[in-house]
Amino acid sequence: MDKIQRFLAYNGKINIICASTTYLVEEARKIHDLSPTATAVLGRTLIMASIMGANLKGEKDSLTIQIKGNGPIGSITATADSNACVRGYVQNPTVDVAKRADGKLNVGGAVGNDGFLYVIKDIGLKDPYIGMSKIISGEIAEDFTNYFYTSEQASSAVALGVLVDKNGVKSAGGYMVNAMPDATEDELFILEQRIKEAKPISQMLDENMSLEDIAKDITGDVNIKVLQDEKVPKYECNCSKEKMERALISVGKQELKNIIQEDGKAELVCHFCNKRYIFTEDELRKMLLK
Numbered sequence: 001m002d003k004i005q006r007f008l009a010y011n012g013k014i015n016i017i018c019a020s021t022t023y024l025v026e027e028a029r030k031i032h033d034l035s036p037t038a039t040a041v042l043g044r045t046l047i048m049a050s051i052m053g054a055n056l057k058g059e060k061d062s063l064t065i066q067i068k069g070n071g072p073i074g075s076i077t078a079t080a081d082s083n084a085c086v087r088g089y090v091q092n093p094t095v096d097v098a099k100r101a102d103g104k105l106n107v108g109g110a111v112g113n114d115g116f117l118y119v120i121k122d123i124g125l126k127d128p129y130i131g132m133s134k135i136i137s138g139e140i141a142e143d144f145t146n147y148f149y150t151s152e153q154a155s156s157a158v159a160l161g162v163l164v165d166k167n168g169v170k171s172a173g174g175y176m177v178n179a180m181p182d183a184t185e186d187e188l189f190i191l192e193q194r195i196k197e198a199k200p201i202s203q204m205l206d207e208n209m210s211l212e213d214i215a216k217d218i219t220g221d222v223n224i225k226v227l228q229d230e231k232v233p234k235y236e237c238n239c240s241k242e243k244m245e246r247a248l249i250s251v252g253k254q255e256l257k258n259i260i261q262e263d264g265k266a267e268l269v270c271h272f273c274n275k276r277y278i279f280t281e282d283e284l285r286k287m288l289l290k
């Protein structure tokens, strides 16, 4: 089962959030029929979204990530709520980029190394919070480390990984590590070394390491504290015919009349789950009266 867990290391001076999301990323792959490279791109973005979602404070808070790079996959969108329920899509799900020299999927090549990353947080205020930063490498984890540093003034280490084989997603997950201001130089040095030497997160999960073992491994603290606020990240879409109807009404009455005249019906497809919604001429005419 997928899981997100939080830990404290070095007596609370370092906090760690770890995610195991193999089923969630496999679900995204199946829904969108993603190529291996697109699975890694959307997968990494969804893992980040689930971690950031789990970090939201309010029950009703939500966030959206948008990555707009200059690579062939086009724009990437992911949303998450505070229960780590996520959904997302990429513009070009069949993108095919040659593997990197080290045999890994070329995520950076698909995303591009120029463009912007946006985070829109709805935390119950009148206006949403919008943060942005430049894309550094398109590898996503590095781009988010930079985002947290430049936009949220937080020094974080982020790792995101998706392992794909011929059957689909073999393992997927990620972690984010944050140091509190009272962490000592020595502790930060150990942390940096451990993270640098750690195996890729997807490999650790593939070797059946628990999230607790991973947190111990990347911090070097065997006396880690496990916080009891575990969450189960899921791929979940909340679209409905009512929401699609509101979207249709928002195009305006004249446009609705044009649709009725030209097509006699309307067909809408949800970007996040590919579900089709058909509105008959009768239904469209009723919308004109609203």
Ligand SMILES: [Zn+2]
Binding pocket: 237, 238, 239, 270, 271, 272, 273, 274, 275
């Ligand atoms: Zn949907």
